[in-house]
Amino acid sequence: MILLGLGAAFGFEERIELGFDDRWVDMQRLENVIVRPGFRGAHDLLLEDFRQPAQPHTDLLLDFDALPLRDAAERYHVDDSEAEISHRIRRVGDAAGVFRGDGGSILLTPRRGAAFAPGTFWDSLEIEFWLHPAVLEDGETVLRWDGARHGPSGVIPQSFRVFVRNRRLVWEFVNLFIPPDGAEETITVSGHGGIVPRRWSHHQLRYDARFGRLEYRLDNVVHAVEHASSTGAERGDIYAAFVGESAVGPLRVGAGYNGFIDELRFTHAPRLGEPQAPYLPLPQNSGYALSSPLALGSRGGRIVSIDATWRAPGDSGVQFFYRVGDERATAEGLAGDWVVFEPGEPLVDVAEGRFVQLRLELLPDATGRHVPRVSDIAIDYEPHPPPPRPGGLSATAADGAVELSWNEIRGFEIDGYLVFYGESPGAYFGDQASAGRSPVDVGNRTRVRLEGLTNGRAYYFAVAAYGRFGPQDTSGLSAEVFARPLRVQP
Secondary structure, three states, X not given: OEEEEEEEOOEEEEEEEEEOOOOOOOEEEEEOEEEEEOHHHOEEEEEOOOOOOOOOOEEEEEOOOOOOOOOOOOOEEEEOOOOOEEOOOOOOOOOEEEEEOOOOOEEEEEOOOOOOOOOEEOOEEEEEEEEEEOOOOOOOEEEEEEEEEEEOOEEEEEEEXXXXXXXXXXXXXXXXXXXXXXXXXXXXXXXXXXXXOOOOEEEEEEEEOOOOEEEEEEOOEEEEEEEOEOOOOXXXXXXXXXXXXXXXXXXXXXXXXXXEEEEEEXXXXXXXXXXXXXXXXXXXXXXXXEEOOEEOOOOOEEEEEEEEEEEOOOOOEEEEEEEEEOOOOEOOEOOOOOEEEOOOOOOOOOOEEOEEEEEEEEEOOOOOOOOOEEEEEEEEEEEOOOOOOOOOOEEEEEOOEEEEEOOOOOOOOOOEEEEEEEOEOOEOOOOOOOOOOOOEEEEOOOEEEEXXXXXXXXXXXXXXXXXXXXXXXXXXXXXOEEEOOOOOOO
16 A cells, blocks of 8 residues: 555645555455556456366366466476566466576476376376467477386387477377387377467367377367377277386476466376367456555545546456445454445545445456456545644642643544643653543543642643544644642641
């Protein structure tokens, strides 16, 4: 929250700013809403992207949203010592992986039960990811794994690669699919359409173990089909897919690739479900953001206007609500009904109080292609002025006491007065009075007698008024007066 003072025609206005450079730190609750870099380098509130979380058959899920990277399926150890992410260029979620073509990569070491663990026969397997290439030079490698298996004549090297050739993505399986005689076998699946640099595209390789079918989809369009079988078609002997137990290395992501990768996911299951389009719509649920109670100065104030920078493309939308109050009443903050407002428009109801709280509801577009964004909110308000200083203070000495009186303050909401006293001018730290330490809260009285003071000692007095928020809402001090208690002679 940022506080600013603004000059106004009828007094002094102050401003509370949310968003801007503070990353919405005053939002106490976000439901289906995330914070992302947005307008003019600040951070926006927007609906969270739809994404399929890790499922029982998810073998790997790298979302690249934050460092350190982790596999959401917990089947691979992630070495991200060379990892870099971008919040500016991304396809799903908060960030995407950045790869600069210098050989740096992310290393994934399979744990027991992972598809690339040593000695694993594959069930059906799906590999998918989003790609945003920079230049698409031949040989750029998106994924690579190297291992080995035992064959009839000794150790047979194995490898799996996804690489660029002629602006197309090539999926190469070397000796992973085993013919009945155990001979060496390379199967290559390559698309017939090129990839466009500096544009996101979705890539999906689906292996159906029942038929040995390898299907490559680009943006959910089938680009190539091959079969791991003796005939190269559905008929014939189906080759088993086996990860050898010898010389197994990590799976390398982005080695030699130049560009961005997002949402890398493996699914390993006895049978794959129907292929899902990468452009899934957002769930038809709204999201909301709830602020903490925001103080309208130290004494409360009157809200003049609430403005916001926001966008709602397509059929998406944003609803704005506020409420005001003098104290926290619930776990979520203030009590009372929410009032709808349009940013920049005059408020329908008079909004006065000590705190204001905001609620934003972000509504999705039915197609899932558009999401609303809120970049910042500015609340302008007039703070309540402090109570005026009491006037007319006088002091009359008595035996062990001093009587004080002052003028009542009229025309202002005054809940009481505080009497300050001490033994030096301007230093009101007295503690001898029977009424207690300085300052003494005397309520609404304008005449009091302080007992228990020492005869012959000088005392200095001042009075302050306080408003409806109690002694913490005080005026300035009155003019100081002096008195010396003296014993009265009989």
